[in-house]
Amino acid sequence: MSMVRRAAIGFGCASGAARSAWLVRLRLVVLLFGCSAGLRGDQREPAIELYGLAGGYVHGNMLLSLQHFSLPAQWRPQVGGGVLAPLGRRWGLLFDVTASSVADYWKWDGEPGAGPGDNFARLRRISLFPSLVRLWRRERFSIYAGFGPGWEHNRESHRLRPIVAREERGRPVLADQFENRRASDTKLALYRLRLGCLFSLNRRVAARVGYSYLRRYADERGSTGIEAGLGWRF
Numbered sequence: 494m495s496m497v498r499r500a501a502i503g504f505g506c507a508s509g510a511a512r513s514a515w516l517v518r519l520r521l522v523v524l525l526f527g528c529s530a531g532l533r534g535d536q537r538e539p540a541i542e543l544y545g546l547a548g549g550y551v552h553g554n555m556l557l558s559l560q561h562f563s564l565p566a567q568w569r570p571q572v573g574g575g576v577l578a579p580l581g582r583r584w585g586l587l588f589d590v591t592a593s594s595v596a597d598y599w600k601w602d603g604e605p606g607a608g609p610g611d612n613f614a615r616l617r618r619i620s621l622f623p624s625l626v627r628l629w630r631r632e633r634f635s636i637y638a639g640f641g642p643g644w645e646h647n648r649e650s651h652r653l654r655p656i657v658a659r660e661e662r663g664r665p666v667l668a669d670q671f672e673n674r675r676a677s678d679t680k681l682a683l684y685r686l687r688l689g690c691l692f693s694l695n696r697r698v699a700a701r702v703g704y705s706y707l708r709r710y711a712d713e714r715g716s717t718g719i720e721a722g723l724g725w726r727f
Contacts, residue, residue, distance in 0.1 A: 536635040536693050539579035540726040544701050546573045548720035550593045552618065553707070569593050571718065573620075575701075577691075582630060587639065587687070589622045591718070612653040612671075619646045622685050622705070635691040643682035643707050650675050682709045689720075699724045 550571040573591030580586060596615040598606025606612060626639030651674045656665040689703025700723055707716040 535632055536691060536699075537582070537630045537632060539582055539585075539630075541579070542577040542691070542699055542701075542724045542726050544575045544577075544699075544722045544724035546575055546589065546591065546701075546720045546722035547571070548718060548722075550591070550718045551716060552593070552595055552616070553709070553714040553716035567595070569595050571720070573720075575720075575722070575724075577626075577724075579628075583628055585626050585628055585637070587622075587624045587626045587637065587641075589620075589624075589720075591620045591622070591720070593618050593620075613651065614653075615650045617648045617650075620644065620707075622687075622707075624685060624687055626687070633693055636689075637691065637703075638688045640684055640686050643685040643709075644679060645682065645707075645709070646677070646679045648675070648677045680709055682707050684708055693726070697726050699726055 548571055549568045551568055571591045571593035573589060575587065575589035578586045578588075594615065594617045596613070598608060598611045598613050600606050600611055621644045622641065624639045624641035626637040629636045652671050653674065654667040654669075654671055657668050658666040660666060685705055685707045687703060687705040689701060692700040694700055700721070702721045703719070705718045705720070707718070709716075
């Protein structure tokens with residue numbers, strides 16, 4: 494048998510083995526897709542859903558109780574968790590707990606500070622948001638919208654140089670040393686509006702994205718939040 498013929502036979506065997514391997518892989522892919530299709534969750538079936546959340550939050554009320562002025566409103570990160578408990582197919586209770594923090598430097602007159610040489614304030618906020626939501630369910634996703642009350646617990650910590658006297662022109666005289674002060678309060682919100690979407694990734698895992706608007710007083714700016722997370726359907 495010539496070397497050319499042997500090479501052709503070897504090449505044919507190798508090609509056949511390669512084709513067989515690719516056919517096996519293709520069958521495995523088809524099988525996996527078939528299994529995953531069978532495991533896809535159906536949002537039309539109500540279930541308790543537990544979520545871990547992350548997102549951003551704009552504190553509408555940044556009034557510092559110890560200093561009687563507000564820090565500038567900015568987007569800050571927030572983390573938390575939530576649970577959706579269905580009330581039939583169209584309604585549900587959505588309860589979230591989130592935590593966020595704001596920290597900034599400020600001057601004696603409330604203007605933004607430049608760095609460690611100025612006063613410093615940190616505001617930590619824990620928020621509780623129970624809501625009654627209406628759900629529009631489809632096979633792979635659900636849209637929800639609702640409202641409810643809200644509670645916010647704030648904890649402030651300050652490092653500042655207090656005003657000890659004033660000059661003739663009214664300019665304050667600051668103490669030489671910084672002082673540390675703390676304060677806290679808990680307030681009930683007037684209402685919280687929310688809107689979002691739930692997606693079933695498979696039979697158990699779901700994703701959630703949402704938007705919320707919180708109003709505590711009629712004469713203050715509202716707080717805005719966006720969140721996204723992954724959850725487990727029970």
